[in-house]
Amino acid sequence: MATLAPPVAAIRVAVRQALSGLPGDGPVLVACSGGADSLALAAATAFVAPRLGRTAGLVTVDHGLQAGSAERADAVADWAGRYGFTPVEAVRVEVTGPGGPEAAARQARYRALVEVARRHTAAALLTGHTRDDQAETVLLALARGAGPRGLAAMPVRRDLDGVPLLRPLLDVSREQTQAACAVLGLRPWADPHNTDPSYARARVRADVLPALVRALGPAVVDSLARTARQLAADTLVLDELAATALADIRDAGDGLSVTALTALAPAVRSRVLHAWARELGAPAAALSHRHVAALDALVTAWRGQGAVHLPGGLRVVRRDGRLVVEDR
Numbered sequence: 590m591a592t593l594a595p596p597v598a599a600i601r602v603a604v605r606q607a608l609s610g611l612p613g614d615g616p617v618l619v620a621c622s623g624g625a626d627s628l629a630l631a632a633a634t635a636f637v638a639p640r641l642g643r644t645a646g647l648v649t650v651d652h653g654l655q656a657g658s659a660e661r662a663d664a665v666a667d668w669a670g671r672y673g674f675t676p677v678e679a680v681r682v683e684v685t686g687p688g689g690p691e692a693a694a695r696q697a698r699y700r701a702l703v704e705v706a707r708r709h710t711a712a713a714l715l716t717g718h719t720r721d722d723q724a725e726t727v728l729l730a731l732a733r734g735a736g737p738r739g740l741a742a743m744p745v746r747r748d749l750d751g752v753p754l755l756r757p758l759l760d761v762s763r764e765q766t767q768a769a770c771a772v773l774g775l776r777p778w779a780d781p782h783n784t785d786p787s788y789a790r791a792r793v794r795a796d797v798l799p800a801l802v803r804a805l806g807p808a809v810v811d812s813l814a815r816t817a818r819q820l821a822a823d824t825l826v827l828d829e830l831a832a833t834a835l836a837d838i839r840d841a842g843d844g845l846s847v848t849a850l851t852a853l854a855p856a857v858r859s860r861v862l863h864a865w866a867r868e869l870g871a872p873a874a875a876l877s878h879r880h881v882a883a884l885d886a887l888v889t890a891w892r893g894q895g896a897v898h899l900p901g902g903l904r905v906v907r908r909d910g911r912l913v914v915e916d917r
């Protein structure tokens with residue numbers, strides 16, 4: 590038997606680990622742009638899934654943002670059909686909405702991926718995010734002053750509107766995915782967005798991370814990813830403490846008791862206030878640390894100030910020793 594090139598083997602091992610013990614008997618669906626990361630992921634999934642008694646499907650999204658994007662999607666779908674994936678889908682999405690084209694494209698893409706995954710009752714959706722993507726995400730989070738939740742970056746597994754989203758390659762480097770594609774004779778598509786300096790992530794990828802590697806050595810990429818793992822573990826504990834505290838405080842009547850909130854550690858209290866605002870209907874994307882800080886000031890720096898305005902048209906006031914939502 591031919592010896593497996595190490596990158597190919599490493600990626601297969603990572604995919605096998607992610608898929609082992611996955612509940613449900615639907616297909617696993619690879620989200621594939623045609624780039625090296627998701628192409629290497631797709632090839633490994635096509636190999637591993639049948640050995641675990643599963644079918645591997647593939648979905649590629651055409652954002653319609655670049656000339657030739659439809660042809661790229663068709664080429665990926667053609668390749669997937671020949672490679673034995675089933676089902677195979679190329680989905681065209683309309684990219685509109687707030688937050689700039691990058692955020693709007695991501696939103697439209699995930700909506701489409703979830704829709705396809707549900708339609709095929711997929712056991713999971715797989716993306717090709719690598720350790721380098723994770724390190725870039727940590728640097729971007731640091732640069733915008735994120736807290737532990739932001740620095741925890743991307744989880745290996747999360748729920749995406751009821752569909753399990755898996756990222757099997759978070760411990761695999763981009764160099765390995767590129768090497769695997771070369772060994773397997775796959776020709777990845779080079780996304781022009783990845784080198785477009787108008788995107789912050791592209792600048793981090795092209796300039797910031799390579800500069801850190803030159804200055805501090807190649808281990809820095811793994812170190813940044815390790816920071817994310819450690820903060821993910823800590824964030825989980827803090828979130829659980831906050832969920833318990835919120836449930837206790839909520840049980841004690843309408844709104845939240847200022848006395849009970851004051852007794853909490855600041856790191857737990859800010860999470861309680863964030864979770865409460867979400868429960869009230871404030872959209873997550875619009876809820877910022879400034880809103881949470883303003884709610885916190887109603888608790889800890891009360892000088893008779895007026896209402897705190899939250900996204901979603903909510904007004905929170907402090908009345909009779911409680912934080913309550915004021916009727917509009």
Ligand SMILES: Nc1ncnc2c1ncn2[C@@H]1O[C@H](COP(=O)(O)OP(=O)(O)OP(=O)(O)O)[C@@H](O)[C@H]1O
Nearest residue numbers: 620621622624625626627628648649650716717718
């Ligand atoms: N157009 C797309 N269609 C389907 N899945 C996509 C598409 N774009 C991105 N993805 C999924 O999201 C992951 C992350 O994409 P992103 O463009 O942020 O990173 P990347 O490192 O350039 O990945 P790749 O090399 O696979 O393009 C991809 O690996 C892929 O699984």
